[in-house]
Amino acid sequence: xxxxxxxxxxxxxxxxxxxxxxxxxxxxxxxxxxxxxxxxxxxxxxxxxxxxxxxxxxxxxxxxxxxxxxxxxxxxxxxxxxxxxxxxxxxxxxxxxxxxxxxxxxxxxxxxxxxx
Amino acid sequence: xxxxxxxxxxxxxxxxxxxxxxxxxxxxxxxxxxxxxxxxxxxxxxxxxxxxxxxxxxxxxxxxxxxxxxxxxxxxxxxxxxxxxxxxxxxxxxxxxxxxxxxxxxxxxxxxxxx
Numbered sequence: 001x002x003x004x005x006x007x008x009x010x011x012x013x014x015x016x017x018x019x020x021x022x023x024x025x026x027x028x029x030x031x032x033x034x035x036x037x038x039x040x041x042x043x044x045x046x047x048x049x050x051x052x053x054x055x056x057x058x059x060x061x062x063x064x065x066x067x068x069x070x071x072x073x074x075x076x077x078x079x080x081x082x083x084x085x086x087x088x089x090x091x092x093x094x095x096x097x098x099x100x101x102x103x104x105x106x107x108x109x110x111x112x113x114x115x116x
Numbered sequence: 117x118x119x120x121x122x123x124x125x126x127x128x129x130x131x132x133x134x135x136x137x138x139x140x141x142x143x144x145x146x147x148x149x150x151x152x153x154x155x156x157x158x159x160x161x162x163x164x165x166x167x168x169x170x171x172x173x174x175x176x177x178x179x180x181x182x183x184x185x186x187x188x189x190x191x192x193x194x195x196x197x198x199x200x201x202x203x204x205x206x207x208x209x210x211x212x213x214x215x216x217x218x219x220x221x222x223x224x225x226x227x228x229x230x231x
Contacts, residue, residue, distance in 0.1 A: 032218050043120075043206050043222035044159065089158060093218050103172065104149070104208075104220050106158035 003027045004092050006107035014115055019077040021110050023090030026071065030092035030105075035064060035075045038087045038109070047088075048075070080114045087111050119143075122207050122223035130231055131197060137226045139190040139207030147212030148190040149220065150182060153204045165190060166212055197230045204228075 005024045013019045021035075031052040036044035050057040050064045050073065057064050063076045077084055090107040120141045129135050139148065147166050151159035164172035165184040179201075181193040190207055204227055210220040 034219060036222075041204065041225070041227060043122075043208075043225045046219050046221055049219055091220075093220075103161060103164065104210075105161075108158050 004105050004107040006090055006110050008110050010111040012113045013080050016079045019080045021075040021088050023073050023107055025092050029094040032093045033073050034091045036089045082114045082116050084114050120209055120221050120223035122226050126227045128229045134195045137192040137205055141209040145209035145211055147210045149208040150192050151206040199230050202229045
C-alpha cells in the first residue's frame with residue numbers, strides 16, 4: 001500500500017518557466033512533509049519542508065504548498081534552471097501512536113528535466 | 117554542518133564475505149537510519165535507531181546487522197549477502213525529538229555490489 005504517491009514519473013520544462021511537482025498521501029497521521037532532490041548514485045539532498053499546521057513554505061526559488069483536506073502537496077520551482085534537473089522525492093513523516101518511533105516514507109520520485 | 121559521512125563509497129563483496137558499512141554525523145542528532153535504494157525506486161527504510169536504541173526493524177533479513185556504538189556512529193554489518201542485495205545503502209540522521217524539525221539528512225551512500 002503506497003502511502004505517498006507521485007503520479008508523474010517525469011516532467012520536462014523550459015528554463016525560466018515554473019516547475020510544479022505534485023504529491024498525494026493517504027495516511028492522515030503524517031504531520032511533516034519534505035522534498036528531496038537526488039542525483040544518480042548520490043544520497044537525497046533535503047530541499048524544503050512543511051509542517052501540517054501550515055499551508056505554504058517558501059525558500060528562495062522553492063515553494064511548497066500543502067492542502068491537508070485534499071491530502072495533497074506540491075513543490076513549485078520558479079524560475080527553473082537546468083541545474084534543477086534531478087529526481088525529486090516527496091516524503092512524509094509521522095510518529096506512531098506511542099510517540100516513540102519516527103518514520104520517513106518516500107514517494108517513487110519524479111524526474112525533472114529543465115531544458116535550456 | 118549538515119553532513120552525514122558514509123564509508124566506503126563503493127564496496128564489492130562476495131557472498132561469503134563479511135563487511136561493514138559505516139556512517140557518522142556530528143550534528144547532535146539522536147535518530148539515525150539505514151535505507152536501501154534500488155535503481156529507479158525510492159529509498160526503503162531498513163532500520164531506525166533512536167537515542168542509540170534500535171526502534172524500528174522493517175523485517176530486514178538477519179544477514180544485515182545494525183549497530184550504534186554511540187550517538188554519532190552507525191554501522192551496518194553484512195554477512196552472507198545475496199546478489200539481489202546489491203543496491204545503494206543510505207544512512208540518514210535527524211534530530212529525533214517530536215515537536216522539533218524532523219528533516220532527515222542523508223549521506224552520499226555506499227554503492228554495494230554482491231558478486
